[in-house]
Amino acid sequence: MRTILYLLQKEFIQVFRNKAMLPIIFIMPLVQMLVLVFAATMELKKVDITVVDLDLSETSTRLTSKFEASSFFHLTRAQLSPAETDQLLMKGTADVVVTFPSGFEQDLKRNDQASIQILVDAINGSAAELSNAYLQTVIGSYNMKIRAEMMGVPKFTPPQQVSVIPSYWYNPELNFKFYMAPGVLVILVTIIGLFLSSLNLVREKEMGTIEQLNVTPIKKYHFIIGKMMPFLIIALLDLTFGLLVAKLVFGLPFRGNILTLYVFTSLYLFLVMSLGLFVSAISDTQQQVLFVSFFFMIVFIIMSGLFTPVESMPLWAQNLDMINPVYYLIRIIRNVVLKGSGLFDMTRELLYLSLYGLTMFSLAVWRYRKTV
């Protein structure tokens, strides 16, 4: 036990003597929280919409002003030929072009039916779908209104319809930042857990200090724990710091128990650090460790559900997420922070992370050889 303390003392001296360390610990979380959370938003705002009104009737202008009223769209009116309309999308000056054909109102009144052309730039598929859905909603509600008007029904007895009033739980304002911030916190602790500890171990190999250390009576698990603890503490410190930034800067609600969060994050860190140390146990240089760790991190993050919902991934990919530690922690942190879930609401995750972590740790200790 005393040996571990001496190892820790040595590691801490080294960590804080490294000039790059303090910026990593304090600047990195700040930049990540302030830049990533604001930048990585999927909220759609200010879609450039151009309305080509060839009808210029009351109906078409009223619908146009409905589009204009929405904060979602940034509207431009233009009188253009179909060829010029295509150009607008081609050049990218408009994301959506809505065309009212001439005789739009007449058709509506005579045939009870009229068409509008909607062209959407779909390079970004999800944005295109979202714009279209929003347009459809606006048009749909307008449709309802003019039908009622045309049928001459008095305002007090609107036509029968099912009305839907959604109630959004856990994030009632659909604030995207509340969704992103927990995810960014996970990236933060992952970088520290996966990279710093594994680079630290392999540096001993590169410098040759491991040779001197290996002839000492230090036990293998002492050494591995000595490599983990400092960065576990630093990562938890950074988590706290990141949470504080999230709370102060964009008012992230914190509904759960902070201890629950630390328990899960510690388990998670134990797991990714073991993975990192395993990688460095089989590598000889910092470069190798960096590349392999990077590979894992990119795969883990892209598949984690940070940016895209896991539920929309193909089934095999969802199954693959079983072994993705980032996937677990992002879900856990979102649940703890936004839903207020406790330890016992997530016993499956608790058990899973523990077992997974222990396996990785054993692998790392086993693979780290004191003899060459």
Place this chain on the structure above:
Amino acid sequence: MIKVSNLEKSYGEVKALKGISLEVEKGELFGLIGPDGAGKTTLMRILVTLLLPDSGSATMDGLNVVDDFRKIRKMVGYMPGRFSLYPDLTVEENLQFFATVFGGTIAANYHLIKDIYIQIEPFKNRPAGKLSGGMKQKLALSCALIHAPKVLILDEPTTGVDAVSRKEFWEMLNKLRHQGITILVSTPYMDEANLCDRVALIQNGTILSIDSPKNITKSFAKKLFGVKVETTAQRFECVGLLKELDGIDSVFSFGESIHITSNQKDINEVNVKEYLNNKGHQGILVEKIEASIEDVFMELMQNEAN
């Protein structure tokens, strides 16, 4: 104290040790002398439990280096060939760290390192990476000694160290030996062999000879002459000419002079000088000399090759 028998080790195709046997007495200063790639480091790394031998056995103080590796690690002090202390920790922190991981303190064994440490103490707050080569070695030796090992294993401790520091280093080893510590030291410098109690000449993974430096040089059976010439160009030419002379066994360039060996009765200082004079070389000085370790080494190497 150290007993090695028939030790073999291969790295893939390369046989680094081809059945090495040697014994080191308690309190002895034993030198492993041989060129780079002879197998010195491999042998030492097996002894300090960093490498597993393919076959053969090695014991230290009766402890097997494979089975009792835990006990061995506590009783041996090892100084690798490459500087292996923490460059970002200070002199004092390094010493402190190595004292504590062995479960001791600096104070407990300070008497062992006092003479050495006192020389680097003025720099105790300097990061170890910023020390000069000689001081690094003194620190490394201090760190290897701080847990009071019974056996000290030093892998080329004087390589890349200036002449004065080298001399000081050997003086320190000598003192340590008097304190009863068994020392196994390797070096590529033949002149350092004379400072050991006994040496093993090692080449290509085999031991050529084991004895005290005196007996080793005494064992040199042939006549040995040193030929001194005036210029470097002349030396090269003379080496070529002497190789053509009948009755000469070997010709080696030894720094400023040329060493030749012979078994023939009719080869002596006078006729070698005459031979070179006749070939147009003046200012030649030929004298009969005592063999050094290096002469023996060259001789043994040649025999091995034949």
